[in-house]
Amino acid sequence: MSSTLKHRTISSAIAEQLRDAVLGGAYASGMQLRQDALASSFGVSRIPVREALLQLEAEGLVQIFPHKGAVVTGLSQAEVDDVFELRGMLEVRLLRRSVPRLTDDDYGEIDIVQHAFADAIRRLDTGRWGALNAELHMALYKRADLPRSVTLVANLLTASERYTRIQLATKAAWQRAQAEHAELIGLCRKGQTEQACVFLASHISTVHADLTAMFAQRFAATPGV
Amino acid sequence: MSSTLKHRTISSAIAEQLRDAVLGGAYASGMQLRQDALASSFGVSRIPVREALLQLEAEGLVQIFPHKGAVVTGLSQAEVDDVFELRGMLEVRLLRRSVPRLTDDDYGEIDIVQHAFADAIRRLDTGRWGALNAELHMALYKRADLPRSVTLVANLLTASERYTRIQLATKAAWQRAQAEHAELIGLCRKGQTEQACVFLASHISTVHADLTAMFAQRFAATPGV
DNA sequence: TTAATATATATTGTATAAAATATCCTAGTC
DNA sequence: GACTAGGATATTTTATACAATATATATTAA
Numbered sequence: 061m062s063s064t065l066k067h068r069t070i071s072s073a074i075a076e077q078l079r080d081a082v083l084g085g086a087y088a089s090g091m092q093l094r095q096d097a098l099a100s101s102f103g104v105s106r107i108p109v110r111e112a113l114l115q116l117e118a119e120g121l122v123q124i125f126p127h128k129g130a131v132v133t134g135l136s137q138a139e140v141d142d143v144f145e146l147r148g149m150l151e152v153r154l155l156r157r158s159v160p161r162l163t164d165d166d167y168g169e170i171d172i173v174q175h176a177f178a179d180a181i182r183r184l185d186t187g188r189w190g191a192l193n194a195e196l197h198m199a200l201y202k203r204a205d206l207p208r209s210v211t212l213v214a215n216l217l218t219a220s221e222r223y224t225r226i227q228l229a230t231k232a233a234w235q236r237a238q239a240e241h242a243e244l245i246g247l248c249r250k251g252q253t254e255q256a257c258v259f260l261a262s263h264i265s266t267v268h269a270d271l272t273a274m275f276a277q278r279f280a281a282t283p284g285v
Numbered sequence: 286m287s288s289t290l291k292h293r294t295i296s297s298a299i300a301e302q303l304r305d306a307v308l309g310g311a312y313a314s315g316m317q318l319r320q321d322a323l324a325s326s327f328g329v330s331r332i333p334v335r336e337a338l339l340q341l342e343a344e345g346l347v348q349i350f351p352h353k354g355a356v357v358t359g360l361s362q363a364e365v366d367d368v369f370e371l372r373g374m375l376e377v378r379l380l381r382r383s384v385p386r387l388t389d390d391d392y393g394e395i396d397i398v399q400h401a402f403a404d405a406i407r408r409l410d411t412g413r414w415g416a417l418n419a420e421l422h423m424a425l426y427k428r429a430d431l432p433r434s435v436t437l438v439a440n441l442l443t444a445s446e447r448y449t450r451i452q453l454a455t456k457a458a459w460q461r462a463q464a465e466h467a468e469l470i471g472l473c474r475k476g477q478t479e480q481a482c483v484f485l486a487s488h489i490s491t492v493h494a495d496l497t498a499m500f501a502q503r504f505a506a507t508p509g510v
Numbered sequence: 511t512t513a514a515t516a517t518a519t520a521t522t523g524t525a526t527a528a529a530a531t532a533t534c535c536t537a538g539t540c
Numbered sequence: 541g542a543c544t545a546g547g548a549t550a551t552t553t554t555a556t557a558c559a560a561t562a563t564a565t566a567t568t569a570a
Contacts, residue, residue, distance in 0.1 A: 068351035068561095069523065095552070105525045107332070110553085111339060118343035120433060126293035127531050127552055142431045149374050206367045208345060208444070212437065219433070293531090294553065320522070330555045335523090352522055352561050 070104055075112035077102070082121045082132055083218070084187065085226050089134040093122065119215050121222065135223065137275050143219050144268035150213050151264065152257045154201035159253045161203035170199045170245060177241070181234050189234055190221030196241060200248065224267070227274040237267065295329055300337035302327070307346045307357055308446050309412065314359040318347065344440050346447065360448065362500050368444050369493035375438050376489065377482045379426035384478045386428035395424045395470060402466070406459050414459055415446035421466060425473065449492070452499040462492065 067073040078098070081087060093113065099106040113130045116122045122130045162170075177192040179185075194217035201210060228234070240263045247256035292298040303323070306312060318338065324331045338355045341347045347355045387395075402417040404410075419442035426435060453459070465488045472481035 071523080072351070094550095096550095106552090107524055107526095111336070111523095114336060114339045114343075118339075120436075126297070128533090129552065138430070139433060142433050145378075146375075146434060146437075149378075150371075153370075153374075205363070208364060208367050209371060211345075212371075296553080319520095321520095331522090332554055332556095336553095353563095354522065 069108070071108040071111040071115075074098075074102055074104065074108050075115045078112050078116055079119070079121060079218070080187075082116065083190065083221050083225055087132045089132050091132050093130045093132065095129070120219055135226075137272065139219075140223055140268070140271055140275060143216055143223075144264060144271075147213065147216050147220065148261050148264045150209055150216070151197065151201070152261050154204040154206065154209055154213060155248075155260050156253055156257050157206065158201045158204040159248045159251070159256055161205075162200075162248065163203075166199070166202055167245075167249060169202075170196065173199050174238075174241060174245065178238055181231060181238055184231065186225070186229055190225050193224075193234075193237065194218065194221065200245070220267075223271055223275075228267070228271055233267075233270055237263075240266070294333070296333040296336040296340070299323075299327055299329065299333050300340045303337050303341055304344070304346060304443070305412075307341065308415065308443070308450055310451050312357045314357050316357050318355045318357065320354070345444055360451075362497065364444075365448055365493070365496055365500060368441055368448075369489060369496075372438070372441050372445065373486050373489045375434055375441070376422065376426070377486050379429040379431065379434055379438060380473075380485050381478055381482050382431065383426045383429040384473045384476070384481060386430075387425075387473065388428075391424070391427055392470075392474060394427075395421065398424050399463075399466060399470065403463055406456060406463055409456065411450070411454055415450050418449075418459075418462065419443065419446065425470070445492075448496055448500075453492070453495055458492075458495055462488075465491070 067076065078093075087093065095106045095109050095113070099109045102109065113122060113124060117124050117130070121133055123133055124130045173192060173196045177189075177196055180188045180192055194214070197217060198210070198214060201213065204210060240259075244256060244259050244263060247259055292301065303318075312318065320331045320334050320338070324334045327334065338347060338349060342349050342355070346358055348358055349355045398417060398421045402414070402421055405413045405417055419439070422442060423435070423439060426438065429435060465484075469481060469484050469488060472484055
């Protein structure tokens with residue numbers, strides 16, 4: 061339980077573990093999550109489990125039906141399209157506002173995340189790819205100074221991970237993502253904000269397209285998920 | 286307790302009452318909301334109050350600090366700008382997708398809300414203006430078929446109400462909004478989607494500008510809120 | 511007098527238990 | 541034979557009780 065220490069409450073620790081499980085595909089979409097079972101499996105009471113589920117519902121990972129329980133949200137091409145279109149609009153807006161204000165220290169932090177990301181790819185530490193990718197994107201938006209938009213984008217990145225982790229699990233795809241990140245960061249460093257925005261938009265579109273290709277392929281085999 | 290019957294759980298009923306209170310300005314920004322006090326004032330235990338607060342946090346109305354409690358989110362011009370820019374982007378996108386699919390029945394519902402809105406303005410039923418305005422906007426996006434975006438926009442409309450209810454409480458401003466709604470709906474009915482989108486963008490900008498003017502005026506008197 | 515530390519109090523967080531609600535199965539009726 | 545009503549069961553929701561944490565106050569030593 062080393063991860064528990066990172067959290068100030070049991071609820072948030074459970075939320076993180078549940079989130080990881082859902083993102084990692086441990087539960088099938090549509091599967092019902094019973095509070096009692098989760099509580100005993102985590103060794104806690106049902107209260108923190110309930111609060112964790114409420115958190116996940118706000119993130120769009122589960123849906124709660126009163127008096128019936130929580131079920132894992134379904135995956136769909138429509139949602140992929142929605143999420144990635146939103147990301148394109150919102151992330152570009154954040155980048156445009158943030159880049160002119162990024163400091164050398166900020167770029168230092170960005171580099172650290174970038175290297176951690178590269179490391180994770182090298183090590184095939186697939187479970188961390190999504191989180192590090194999100195961390196890197198968020199680091200670029202650090203100076204956007206739009207808390208609400210930043211929160212929204214953070215949620216969208218989490219939602220993306222739900223798909224990328226299942227369907228974009230090839231090293232090659234992530235290596236390309238990493239190369240694109242490097243170019244993106246380079247443009248930002250040079251102060252070429254508009255070029256960076258254009259590049260970011262295409263980066264997001266690329267991942268979206270990859271995902272769409274995989275999605276079609278995957279659900280040709282297992283329709284109706 | 287007639288409103289309680291509308292809800293399937295006490296938590297959601299408390300959430301609605303708390304939301305109304307925050308939107309109506311019953312609590313000052315930054316004010317701490319103590320679970321115990323709220324629970325006894327509502328005549329329930331702290332559990333549903335806690336869950337309601339979690340819901341409001343997801344909506345951005347309060348902020349919860351572990352082991353310290355929940356405080357009402359502060360108001361700021363920066364957040365107004367953020368919220369209304371987001372609304373402009375996201376609502377236009379929803380409208381563009383929804384209009385071509387709106388049915389006659391949908392327009393019937395829209396008309397009903399529109400008339401309720403007009404009535405509320407006539408009666409000076411200020412408490413309902415925001416909710417009916419939100420309902421009308423959402424009715425127009427009914428066929429967008431983008432659940433995640435729709436949820437986001439619903440939250441943004443709620444956030445807007447936080448400001449409009451306090452600072453845009455004049456009948457004239459809302460009458461203009463109503464007139465603009467009428468024109469907007471007219472464009473949609475005629476199938477002039479692009480014109481409707483442009484008009485919607487300007488409608489949102491108009492409210493934003495009104496709010497900004499009021500905001501400057503208001504916080505010249507009471508800075509630092 | 512000031513700083514640091516211990517202690518008391520208030521508030522939140524969690525566990526346990528009771529209440530409410532929905533679902534499923536059975537029996538009875540049309 | 542299909543359909544409704546009633547009750548049993550499983551699950552969620554809420555209340556109560558307890559534990560943990562943070563803040564403020566008082567006390568002591570420098």
